Amino acid sequence: MQQETYEIATMLRSELELAIDWAAREGWNPGLHDAECFHAADPHGFLIGLLNDEPVATISAVRYGDSFGFIGLYIVRPEYRGKGYGKQVWLAAMKYLDGRNIGLDGVVEQQDNYRRSGFRLAYRNVRYEGQGAAAAAGYSGEFVGLAELPFEVVEAYDRGFFPEPRPEFLRSWINQPGCTALGILRDGRLAGCGVLRRCRSGYKIGPLYADSPALAESLLQRLRAAVGSGESFYLDVPEVNRAAVELAERHGMKVVFETARMYTGADPALSLDRLYGVTTFELG
Secondary structure (H helix, E strand, O other): OOOOOEEEEEOOHHHHHHHHHHHHHOOOOOEOOHHHHHHHHOOOOEEEEEEOOEEEEEEEEEEEOOOEEEEEEEEEOHHHOOOOHHHHHHHHHHHHOOOOEEEEEEEHHHHHHHHHOOOEEEEEEEEEEEEEOOOOOOOOOEEEEHHHOOHHHHHHHHOOOOOOOOHHHHHHHHOOOOOEEEEEEEOOEEEEEEEEEEEOOOEEEEEEEEOOHHHHHHHHHHHHHHHOEOOEEEEEEEOOOHHHHHHHHHOOOEEEEEEEEEEOOOOOOOOHHHEEEOOOOOOO
16 A cells, blocks of 8 residues: 655646646636746745645745735645645645735635634625626726836836735736736826736736726726627725725626635735725735
8 A cells, every 4th residue: 555645845837727727626717827927926936735746735825025925726626625735735835924924815714714824804805797898988097008118117006005016926917918908097197007817717807906986987997898798707806995896886797706805914004995906816
C-alpha cells in the first residue's frame, strides 16, 4: 500500500490555470484571462496541495506592497474535503502573508470559520447580474482608453481604492485581450474608470470607480453597451456604497451572489463612496 505524501508547493503557471478551472466548477465564473493577470500580481502567491503528486487543494495568498495581502481561490476538490488538506494550504497561505493586514471575500457560510482565523467582517459585497443594452444618449464626461493614458495616471487613481500599489497586476488587467478598459475625464483629469472582461459566462465589470454617481452612470452605460443585447454581465457592488446599489437597481440588475469582505486588521482607508464595482473577489 502506497504511503500517503502531502506536499504544499508554489503553483507553476500551468497549475494556476487548473485553479481557475476549479473556480469555474464552483460557479465563480472567472474571466478568460484571469490566470495571466493574477500571476502577474505575485508569482509566488499561489499554493497547491499535492496528495501523492495529485492536486487536491489550491489557495492564493497575494502580497501587495509591504503591508497588505489578499486570500482567494481557496478550493479543495469535493472528494477530499473534510480531511485536513484544505486547512494545511490555508495555514501555509497565512504564513506567507504573516505580518500583513489580510483581506478576503468569503462566501457567507464560511464567515464563522474565517472569524476563528482572526478575520472580522467589514461589509458585504453583492454581485448583481444585468443584461447588455444599447447605450443611452447623454454621457457625462469624456471617455478615453485606459491603455492610452500614461500608466502612472491610472496607477495613481487606483491607489484611492486599494491599500497598496499593484502595478504589475493593474498593467496586465487593463491590457488583457478582448477587454474594454475605459477612463472618463473631467477637466482633463481622470475622474473614473471601468474594465469589462469576458468570463466563462457573460462578462464582468470590475473595477468600476467614479468621482460622482453621474460619472458612474456614464461608465456603466458605455460598458453595458459593449456587452451586447441579451448577454449577461455582472457587477460586484460594495453594499456600503448606497449610490452603487442604487445604480445597479436602476439598471434592473438582480442580486445573484454575495461575499463577506473581511480583514485581519483595521479596515483600509479606501474611497468606498467612489467604489462602484470590485475588481475581482479572488484578488481584491
